[in-house]
Amino acid sequence: MYCPSFLGITPRRAYTHFAAMSPKVLKPRRGKAPPVEFSQPEYYFEDGLRKVRPYTQTYLAHAKQRWVSRTVPEVFASEMPRRCTENMIIEAMKRGDILVNDAVVSPDYILKGGESLCSLNCHRHEPPIPDTPIHVLEQTKDYVVFDKPHGITVHPNELNFHNTALEILRRDHDIPTYMHAINRLDAVTSGVVIFANVADPTVRERFQPPNVDSAAGSDSLVQKEYVCRVVGEFPIDPIVVREPILQSAGKVRVDSTGKPSETRFVRKWYDPASNTSLVSCYLTTGRQHQIRLHVAHLQHPIVNDRLYNPDYMKDWAPMNSSLTVNGETRFYPADIPPEKQPYMPYYLNPETPCHKCKEELEGSNTPNPSNMKIWLRAIRYQGPDWKFEVDTPDWADPRIIE
Known part of the structure; x- marks a missing residue:
């Protein structure tokens, strides 16, 4: 991959334009940044999965105010405790894989405001x-x-x-x-x-389209219909939920201090054999996890939702690397050291064995594609002069049971 100079920084290798970690990768602004050429990923297919060969990655960031007067190892270890340790960053700086203002500096170097950080050769799965x-x-x-x-x-x-x-x-x-x-x-x-x-x-x-009713949210002219399958006998009469949703510190929950949210639910059927209901959902607003939170608030969580269905969470947690604690999803359990975390950009010495490379070579810890879904589907989006629809899912049939 090739990367031209970007806002005065000319890294030795290419960078990506997406925020993959904190510190965040720089994003082009106002379309003025020069174009970036990306090499084609090496995909391969097995076990019903699309996979990508591991690769090296470079990240860019500007020093935030809270980083000023601190060393680079201190900043990385405090901002990304599950991704690196101070020793890992010290060794990476000695190798020349972490630069300040595009130059190699000592691990004791004290950051100043406005400086740029470039992290090269992160091993990535x-x-x-x-x-x-x-x-x-x-x-x-x-x-x-x-x-x-x-x-x-x-x-x-x-x-x-x-x-x-x-x-x-x-x-x-x-x-x-x-x-x-x-x-x-x-x-x-x-x-x-x-x-x-x-x-x-x-x-x-x-x-x-521009909002015509500020209380309804910015998507008031766009109609959004979903369908989901929930636990229990959902109310037969249509019901509107207006519980506010708060997103804070990586958590999403119903909270009185959150943003206004509104979902209308209409039951399509109830199946006593499976004790599940199929429900149509019409969104007035579009908050993160809105439908999942609102049906859980009604005590009818989506059947196979491992975040908001407590019964399903109990069965799922032992088999999955993600944990749910007080509503927070932790894909990287804090008690696992950075070099053993799943699917992280690693600041590894090139000679350090990577546990994910070993797992992929052995075919261990391979996820099951059928576990990567919940019974929730966006079936229609419609605006003043456009409409897009997809078919209903197979699990909309009450005879389908997990």
Whole structure:
């Protein structure tokens, strides 16, 4: 991969434009940054999964105010305690893999305001995702609409870059780099997702029309319909939930200090044999985990939701590397040392064995694609002059039982 100079920084190797960790990777602003060429990922397919060969990664960041007057090892270890230790960063600095203002400095160097940090050669693995084709519903020069399968993240995050819907579509369907997500779904949720050229005001306002009712949220002219299968006998009459949702410190929960949220629920059927109900969900707002939180608030959590269904969580936790404590999902348990954390960018010595490389070689700890989903699907998105729909899922049939 090649990277030109960027805001005065010329790293020795390429960087990615997504926020994969804290310190965050720099993002281009106002479209003025020079283009970046990315090498093609090395995908391979086995056990029903799409996988990416491990690779090295470089990250960039500007020093935050709270980092000033501290050493680089102190900053990294305090900001990313589950990803590195001070000793790991000291050794990386001695190797020349961590730069300040694009120069090698001593581990005792004290950071100043406005300085840049460049972290080279981070050894990186990405979690596998289900090998499910992404079905494109409609594609033009201004937008692409697709049916996102369960288990695939919409856009790059701290865990995945190449194994995301955005990058897969760029590779397999040649969608332009100027397209970005209009709506987002949780990785475990499937359904309609729209990417569009949001830099064009006409396109942006078509899919994100101006709000006509400030109390209803910014998407008041966009109709969003989901379907989910929940535990128990859901109320037969339509019900509207307006519980506020608060996102803070990596947690999402119903909280009176949160943002206004509104979901209308309509029961489609109740099956006494499985003690489950199929429910249509109509969103007025679009908060993170809104449907999942609101049905759980009604004591009818989604059947296989390992975050908000306590009964399902008990069965799932021993088999999964993620833990749920007081509503917080911890994909990287704090009691595991950084060099053993799952799917992290590692600040390793090149001679240090990587446990993920060993696991992948041995085929151990391979996830089951069927466990990468919940019974929640976005089946319709509709605006003033557009409408996109997908089919109902197989689990909408009451005869389907996990």
